[in-house]
Amino acid sequence: MSTLFCRNGRSDSLVLEGRLAGGECVAVTVTDGVIAALAPAAATAHVLAPAFVDPHVHLRSPGREDEETIASGTAAAAAGGYCAILAMPNTDPVVDSATVLGSLVETARRDAVIPTGFMAAISKRLDGEELTEMGELADAGAAAFTDDGRPVTSAGLMRRALQYGAVTGRTLALHCEEPTLSRDGQVHEGAVAAELGFAPYPSLAESAMVERDLSLAAYEARPLHLMHLSAKESVAALRHAHERGIEATAEVTPHHLVLTDEAVRSLDPNVKMNPPLRAEDDRQALIEALRDGTIACVATDHAPHSREEKETPFEAAPFGVIGLETSFAALYTHLVQTGLVPLETLLERMSGGPARALGLPEPKLEVGARANLVLLDLEREWTVTESGFRSRSANSWLLGRTLRGAVLKTVADGRLVHAA
Amino acid sequence: MRHLLSIADLTRDDVERILETAEALQDVDEKLPALRGKLVLSLFFESSTRTSSSFELAAKRLSADVMSLKAAGSSVDKGESLKDTVLTLAQYDPQAIVVRHPQIGAPLLVARHSNAAVVNAGDGKHQHPTQALLDLFTMRQALGVLDGRHVAIVGDVLHSRVARSLIQALALVGANTTLVGPPTLLPRGIEAMGCETASEIGAIAAADVVYVLRMQRERMESAFVPSLREYAARWGVTPERVRPGQKVMHPGPINRGVEIDGRVADSTDSLILEQVRAGLAVRMAVLHDLLASDSPVRERAAVA
Numbered sequence: 147m148s149t150l151f152c153r154n155g156r157s158d159s160l161v162l163e164g165r166l167a168g169g170e171c172v173a174v175t176v177t178d179g180v181i182a183a184l185a186p187a188a189a190t191a192h193v194l195a196p197a198f199v200d201p202h203v204h205l206r207s208p209g210r211e212d213e214e215t216i217a218s219g220t221a222a223a224a225a226g227g228y229c230a231i232l233a234m235p236n237t238d239p240v241v242d243s244a245t246v247l248g249s250l251v252e253t254a255r256r257d258a259v260i261p262t263g264f265m266a267a268i269s270k271r272l273d274g275e276e277l278t279e280m281g282e283l284a285d286a287g288a289a290a291f292t293d294d295g296r297p298v299t300s301a302g303l304m305r306r307a308l309q310y311g312a313v314t315g316r317t318l319a320l321h322c323e324e325p326t327l328s329r330d331g332q333v334h335e336g337a338v339a340a341e342l343g344f345a346p347y348p349s350l351a352e353s354a355m356v357e358r359d360l361s362l363a364a365y366e367a368r369p370l371h372l373m374h375l376s377a378k379e380s381v382a383a384l385r386h387a388h389e390r391g392i393e394a395t396a397e398v399t400p401h402h403l404v405l406t407d408e409a410v411r412s413l414d415p416n417v418k419m420n421p422p423l424r425a426e427d428d429r430q431a432l433i434e435a436l437r438d439g440t441i442a443c444v445a446t447d448h449a450p451h452s453r454e455e456k457e458t459p460f461e462a463a464p465f466g467v468i469g470l471e472t473s474f475a476a477l478y479t480h481l482v483q484t485g486l487v488p489l490e491t492l493l494e495r496m497s498g499g500p501a502r503a504l505g506l507p508e509p510k511l512e513v514g515a516r517a518n519l520v521l522l523d524l525e526r527e528w529t530v531t532e533s534g535f536r537s538r539s540a541n542s543w544l545l546g547r548t549l550r551g552a553v554l555k556t557v558a559d560g561r562l563v564h565a566a
Numbered sequence: 567m568r569h570l571l572s573i574a575d576l577t578r579d580d581v582e583r584i585l586e587t588a589e590a591l592q593d594v595d596e597k598l599p600a601l602r603g604k605l606v607l608s609l610f611f612e613s614s615t616r617t618s619s620s621f622e623l624a625a626k627r628l629s630a631d632v633m634s635l636k637a638a639g640s641s642v643d644k645g646e647s648l649k650d651t652v653l654t655l656a657q658y659d660p661q662a663i664v665v666r667h668p669q670i671g672a673p674l675l676v677a678r679h680s681n682a683a684v685v686n687a688g689d690g691k692h693q694h695p696t697q698a699l700l701d702l703f704t705m706r707q708a709l710g711v712l713d714g715r716h717v718a719i720v721g722d723v724l725h726s727r728v729a730r731s732l733i734q735a736l737a738l739v740g741a742n743t744t745l746v747g748p749p750t751l752l753p754r755g756i757e758a759m760g761c762e763t764a765s766e767i768g769a770i771a772a773a774d775v776v777y778v779l780r781m782q783r784e785r786m787e788s789a790f791v792p793s794l795r796e797y798a799a800r801w802g803v804t805p806e807r808v809r810p811g812q813k814v815m816h817p818g819p820i821n822r823g824v825e826i827d828g829r830v831a832d833s834t835d836s837l838i839l840e841q842v843r844a845g846l847a848v849r850m851a852v853l854h855d856l857l858a859s860d861s862p863v864r865e866r867a868a869v870a
Binding site for chain 2: 335336337338339340341342343344345346348413415454457458459460461462
């Protein structure tokens with residue numbers, strides 16, 4: 147059964163003209179939601195590409211609808227060029243039963259602007275003690291399993307999840323953090339945390355868990371997906387695992403690709419995330435891994451928080467930032483324009499890469515495919531402002547910054563869902 | 567100077583100016599009119615004896631009106647956010663807000679939500695800039711020029727805002743700093759602040775000043791050190807470990823017999839009580855610098 151859910155509606159018929167990443171300009175005719183024809187077109191500055199897929203979004207529903215809803219979060223995703231997103235289960239209540247999942251699916255069928263999948267928890271209440279009813283959850287439409295926000299601390303339970311998870315045919319997505327090493331940590335362990343006095347959160351807290359989980363995956367010969375990698379040691383472990391034939395995919399966030407722990411000197415609660423921003427050599431390792439495909443996915447880890455929660459001293463603020471509406475522009479500005487990553491690579495890592503990693507339909511720009519397209523203006527400059535978001539929250543690390551590259555149109559599953 | 571949030575925001579000139587002002591103010595035994603009609607708000611969200619009392623007295627010596635609030639018994643107890651507390655109190659138009667808070671970044675938040683000059687009186691493990699300034703003042707009184715002098719800071723650097731501010735302040739005036747303590751309490755990467763680290767207590771031998779940090783009982787619970795007994799045995803500053811003429815300082819309150827032997831604390835080389843006295847002069851100087859830098863420092867009450 148499908149694992150993506152969207153509100154009902156008529157498929158659209160339209161024509162989009164743009165330049166493909168390869169260089170040629172085409173007119174794409176979409177008829178009743180399907181790409182019916184690709185024809186040569188006059189030169190245009192706009193870029194046309196398969197729409198984006200975000201494997202890591204917090205929609206905060208149920209429980210914190212003041213911060214985000216399925217309607218607002220998917221509208222934000224549509225504005226960011228996304229045709230599919232996966233929502234995390236660390237809600238209140240946790241998505242750990244078919245009942246909770248069922249009500250989300252029902253809401254998505256009514257409210258979701260773009261196809262939306264829901265990950266279910268690996269452990270009941272995310273407490274790392276007992277497995278959820280993974281079989282029933284998969285049958286009810288769970289897109290994948292994760293305890294995101296928390297690690298699966300017990301190696302024994304992680305092994306059981308890998309073994310038992312096989313019956314679901316779904317991916318396990320892991321938040322890698324060894325809690326006795328990260329304990330109370332807020333900022334990457336290094337010169338900045340030492341100087342500012344923050345409890346340190348060492349890279350080792352992530353990479354030690356990455357190595358443990360890769361060892362378990364190798365032993366059980368099961369695939370897994372590593373979420374929001376931040377440390378160069380984690381990248382090295384993943385590379386080594388790939389050499390040994392372990393089926394592991396991984397994602398990286400725009401903020402870890404653009405910022406380092408130096409940003410924390412501002413004491414701005416909008417640069418506080420888990421995992422924390424790390425050092426420049428970590429950032430370089432992440433960029434290199436994104437470029438060579440070791441890390442195949444960009445994931446926003448879109449984490450809305452209310453203004454009240456973030457208008458506190460840095461130390462009291464919750465972890466997390468939003469990202470759906472700024473991801474392309476942030477990465478185009480800071481990775482493509484700077485010559486670090488080719489545009490074509492960025493587009494692939496935001497679309498096909500995550501789709502394949504999580505077993506979702508891959509957006510393709512070819513005749514006969516469902517239309518999942520994004521039209522981009524690479525010349526447009528815009529400034530990120532608090533009032534500009536479709537998201538219900540505005541906790542962006544980019545507030546006040548000027549970015550280059552804008553999403554003009556998004557077509558998701560055959561429907562025009564965003565037109566700037 | 568608009569605020570005093572961190573030593574990192576200061577230049578050497580700022581430090582020199584404040585210390586000179588403090589020197590001019592140190593033996594004033596009458597009230598000066600410099601801050602007459604100005605309101606200094608003292609907001610302490612964490613317990614404090616010497617810092618809160620010395621700020622209050624400093625403001626009063628400069629003729630300011632002083633309003634003091636402590637977290638306990640205030641609306642903070644009722645769940646009011648820091649922002650709302652500040653917005654509320656800002657309606658009294660204070661010219662300065664002195665704030666101590668257990669969380670890093672709180673003084674910055676206060677500065678963002680009021681028009682007052684904000685003085686950080688300690689935020690979490692981040693900064694305690696007036697402590698560092700009074701420590702420099704004390705050292706200068708005892709040693710003269712600090713350029714090229716050597717200070718050993720001993721103990722729990724990891725959890726110490728005093729140490730962080732002092733390392734930066736010493737670097738600004740050209741002194742050398744060595745941090746000495748158990749490896750678990752010396753933060754990884756701290757050398758980037760321009761200091762050296764050592765885990766053997768013998769490393770204090772060459773220092774002109776031994777600056778002892780308070781060792782807190784809570785640190786035992788997180789296994790930073792196995793016991794206070796072992797800490798005292800290995801890193802306690804005892805008479806055997808210091809030489810005559812080597813100055814000893816401590817931000818207080820001291821734990822006699824733990825980080826510092828009572829005989830050292832009470833010796834003639836101890837500057838611990840001088841530090842307290844310096845605190846008053848330096849805090850007067852800081853308030854004067856923020857609120858009345860255009861008026862002469864020692865304008866007399868009778869003349870005004």
